[in-house]
Amino acid sequence: MSSFFNHPVISVDEIIRPTHLQIDLNTLKNNFEKIKAHAAPAKVMPILKANAYGHGLVRTAQLMQDLNADYLGVAVIEEGILLREQGIKIPILVLGGIWGNQIPLFLKHDLTITASSVEKLKQIDQIAASMKVKAKVHLKIDTGMERIGVHYYSAEKFIEESLKYKNINAEGIYTHFANSELRDLSYTKLQLERFNEVLRFYGKHSIELPVRHASNSGAILQMPEANFDMVRPGIMLYGVYPSLETEKTIEVKPALMWKSLVVYFKVIKAGHPVGYGSAWKSDHNIRAVTVPVGYGDGYLRSMTHKAEVLLNGKRYPVVGTISMDQIVANIENDSAYNGDETILIGSDGQNKITVEELAQWAGTIPYEILTNINTRVPRVYIG
Numbered sequence: 001m002s003s004f005f006n007h008p009v010i011s012v013d014e015i016i017r018p019t020h021l022q023i024d025l026n027t028l029k030n031n032f033e034k035i036k037a038h039a040a041p042a043k044v045m046p047i048l049k050a051n052a053y054g055h056g057l058v059r060t061a062q063l064m065q066d067l068n069a070d071y072l073g074v075a076v077i078e079e080g081i082l083l084r085e086q087g088i089k090i091p092i093l094v095l096g097g098i099w100g101n102q103i104p105l106f107l108k109h110d111l112t113i114t115a116s117s118v119e120k121l122k123q124i125d126q127i128a129a130s131m132k133v134k135a136k137v138h139l140k141i142d143t144g145m146e147r148i149g150v151h152y153y154s155a156e157k158f159i160e161e162s163l164k165y166k167n168i169n170a171e172g173i174y175t176h177f178a179n180s181e182l183r184d185l186s187y188t189k190l191q192l193e194r195f196n197e198v199l200r201f202y203g204k205h206s207i208e209l210p211v212r213h214a215s216n217s218g219a220i221l222q223m224p225e226a227n228f229d230m231v232r233p234g235i236m237l238y239g240v241y242p243s244l245e246t247e248k249t250i251e252v253k254p255a256l257m258w259k260s261l262v263v264y265f266k267v268i269k270a271g272h273p274v275g276y277g278s279a280w281k282s283d284h285n286i287r288a289v290t291v292p293v294g295y296g297d298g299y300l301r302s303m304t305h306k307a308e309v310l311l312n313g314k315r316y317p318v319v320g321t322i323s324m325d326q327i328v329a330n331i332e333n334d335s336a337y338n339g340d341e342t343i344l345i346g347s348d349g350q351n352k353i354t355v356e357e358l359a360q361w362a363g364t365i366p367y368e369i370l371t372n373i374n375t376r377v378p379r380v381y382i383g
């Protein structure tokens, strides 16, 4: 498990592979503190699923723990177990559902369970009893996502049940928004209304409220009335906004740069095609450089004929089909040398290439760009 999630963590001088991610811990810290200040008095649960959106699960979790984050959120139990094995002590909520025989593992590693049915509560209670522990549970209410969770219109029975088991501490209750990054917040408001309706149960029966949480980045930015007791920032923690139309009410900065080096320089003659499928050629001689990154690293092939890179502060187009391990950039009449820094994501002087741009080139969303930068790319931490 560790080898699957762990990246080689090395310093800049030790880099063997020219292609690497540089993650600025100071920027991550500033982003976290800005979100915290904005959401206060709500607590903050940084979301670290999918290798902390590519930024490295363990290192990001350590930083968040050092910054006194209240809770951590991951998607799957393996991520939670790895964090426990790496010495993370603060509460961790696994946002995904429980599958198969995972409940004993949750309890053994003190991971908080998302409960999404009455049946699951019963199983959790029985196993917790047999292990002589109290299970920490957050109830998942489906207010309009139709993924996991008990529907808002059936939630009363679910909450009642959660209170009845002696070996369960139903310390939290939450829902998830489907469209909170849009300018049009009507559906998010409807979801919020439904969640508030569910929460009235506690007041009606004079039962102490559990920790209520709902907001992902879009809602944190655009709908502060949904902050409740805790917020769950994911993408904005990494300095990327959930969509181009989301209001940027909190200023966060990208924490990650994706860099490589020129490893080859040549002149390509007019009419000589570049790459697989011979899909691109120039009608005049060009100078070109080869950079050792490709879709095998998560530099998506669907960006072919659209992608650009920064070299010595200037933008150049990637030409030919993006292959698994290498790309070629057309520098026309300019000069470049082996070892010149090439930026795939990040800034150099006045120019920058953003995650959003890559997403547009690939026809996807920034989330997918970040989470696709895979384990072959070493992570280097600065700050």
Ligand SMILES: *Cc1c(COP(=O)(O)O)cnc(C)c1O
Pocket (backbone or CB within 6 Å): 047, 049, 095, 176, 215, 216, 217, 218, 232, 233, 234, 235, 236, 242
């Ligand atoms: C991924 C996720 C988040 C964070 O979403 P962002 O849009 O990245 O902020 C919050 N809550 C849940 C349940 C999630 O799955």
